[in-house]
Amino acid sequence: MNAIQPSRPHLEPIQSPTPKVVRKKVPQLRTQRTGALAIETTVKLAVNVIISGVAVSSLVHLLPYHQSIQTKLQEIRFEVKETEQRVSRLETEYKRTSDPQQAKNIMREQSHLVDPARRQIVLLRKDNKGIQELD
Known part of the structure; x- marks a missing residue:
């Protein structure tokens, strides 16, 4: 029962002469990844171009408004200066x-x-003719 059992011989794996590796899928995956990166980059570029266009358009619309505000500000500064002079004169x-x-x-x-x-x-004034009052 508790006898020593004979050891089993070591099993060696059977090796095939050349392992077959499927290499056709790898180039397809790389092509798909490259295409996906190209599409992603194109979409990012398009979105950035649209955002830049909106920003430039907004600045173009704000420029005349900024100029009109600057003109009004100069007028107000001039009026304040005149008012300060008037106030100092009245004081x-x-x-x-x-x-x-x-x-x-x-x-x-x-x-x-x-x-x-x-x-x-x-x-x-004393003249030969007499005394005259100066005007």
Whole structure:
């Protein structure tokens, strides 16, 4: 029962003289892969050309709008500059009119009346014929 059993002889695989490999499928796969890559590349290129065309078209449409906005901006800057000058002039005038030391000068400028404390000076020209008033 528990006797040593004879060992089995080693089996060697039977080798055929030349193994046959099917090589016809490999070139077909390469051709299919090349064709698929060509189609994929063409599609990618077409999509990129379309996107580029849309981008260029958008820029062409935006250029006149940009120019009109720049023109409006220049006009607004000019108006702001004029307004700032006017505001500074009005501020100066307001400071002058609200100054109590300038009150007499302002009243004299804005009315035809003369300050009674002020003396009127009349220039005269002496000629042979007599004294004449200068105009």
